C-alpha cells in the first residue's frame with residue numbers, strides 16, 4: 328500500500344518543485360533574446376527560458392529545489408541586462424552589441 332501511495336505521490340512532488348517565473352528584462356532584439364536565455368540557462372536547475380522582445384517579459388521554468396529565482400535574475404543582470412529594479416553594471420552593459428544597447432531607447 329505504501330508503495331502504491333508513493334507511486335501516485337512522486338509525480339505530484341516532482342511537479343511541485345517546478346516553478347514558472349515571469350519578470351521584466353530590458354532589451355531590444357533577437358540577439359538580446361539569445362543572450363538573456365543563454366544566461367538564464369547557465370543556472371543549474373533551469374529547464375527552459377524565453378524572452379519576448381515586444382513585451383520584454385522573460386519566462387523561466389526551473390526546478391526550485393535546485394535553482395533560486397534571485398540567482399537566475401542575477402545571471403541575466405551579469406550578462407548586461409537590467410532585470411526589474413536590478414541594474415546591470417556599466418561594465419557589463421558596455422559589452423553588449425551596439426544594437427542591443429537598450430538604455431535611452433525605452
Ligand SMILES: [Cu+2]
Pocket residue numbers: 354355356357358359360426427428
Ligand atoms: Cu539585442
